[in-house]
Amino acid sequence: MSKLVLILLLALPAWAGEYAVLANGFRIHAERHETAGASVRLYTKDGVTEVPADSVASFEAEEYFAPPVAPPKTEAPLPVRDTRTLVRDAAIRSGLPPTLVESVARVESALRPEAVSPKGALGVMQLMPATARKLDADPRDTAQNIDAGARLLRELLIKYDGDVVKALSAYNAGEGAVDRYRGMPPYPETQDYVDKVIRTYVSAGAK
Numbered sequence: 390m391s392k393l394v395l396i397l398l399l400a401l402p403a404w405a406g407e408y409a410v411l412a413n414g415f416r417i418h419a420e421r422h423e424t425a426g427a428s429v430r431l432y433t434k435d436g437v438t439e440v441p442a443d444s445v446a447s448f449e450a451e452e453y454f455a456p457p458v459a460p461p462k463t464e465a466p467l468p469v470r471d472t473r474t475l476v477r478d479a480a481i482r483s484g485l486p487p488t489l490v491e492s493v494a495r496v497e498s499a500l501r502p503e504a505v506s507p508k509g510a511l512g513v514m515q516l517m518p519a520t521a522r523k524l525d526a527d528p529r530d531t532a533q534n535i536d537a538g539a540r541l542l543r544e545l546l547i548k549y550d551g552d553v554v555k556a557l558s559a560y561n562a563g564e565g566a567v568d569r570y571r572g573m574p575p576y577p578e579t580q581d582y583v584d585k586v587i588r589t590y591v592s593a594g595a596k
Contacts, residue, residue, distance in 0.1 A: 409440070410447045411591065415486060422448065444591060472500045472513055475532055479539035485546075489553075490539050492589040493560065496582060497538075502531040514538025557583045 408416040409431055417440075419431040428439045473491065480490035491500075497515040498504035510517050512534035521528035526537035542560060549555035549567070558566070558573040561582045566574040573583060 408449045409445050410449055412444055412446045475535045479536045483539040483543040485543055488593050489590055492586050495589055496585045554583055557586050
């Protein structure tokens with residue numbers, strides 16, 4: 390599986406190189422890139438990955454810093470059953486791109502509040518009961534579940550200096566596994582999970 394390192398610009402340190410700016414505004418850090426027909430090859434510290442050329446809007450030097458995110462418009466609250474709105478609102482509160490958090494939620498549970506994994510993870514963003522307790526959230530309450538999941542993702546992004554692959558790996562397999570292997574652990578389930586989240590994110594940005 391190709392490894393794709395996405396650097397979330399949350400006032401975190403940048404590496405040397407450039408950023409491939411996707412059509413949806415997200416940036417992928419790479420040391421360099423090559424255009425190969427309808428694809429763009431991005432050379433990162435973890436390897437090479439290809440993305441559709443039409444999904445890349447531009448390339449910018451590492452000195453570029455994204456402008457502050459504009460505060461969300463005040464709107465009347467939607468029904469609690471609208472899980473997609475809850476996910477987007479939780480992402481904004483945590484200072485994360487809503488499409489990224491929604492991609493995690495879609496891969497975790499297909500946005501289903503009633504989802505329960507074989508291991509006992511609950512709800513939309515599939516929190517284990519022990520994890521939910523640490524985040525002071527009721528995993529069976531959809532709004533609390535989603536908010537806690539977004540907060541956990543932000544904490545992991547901060548811990549791993551914006552490395553989305555490590556953060557997603559830790560969300561799936563735990564921080565201990567990521568710290569032990571100093572990156573994505575060699576677990577097929579985790580590798581498949583990270584790949585699905587990233588592909589869902591890129592696909593959503595191309596629409």
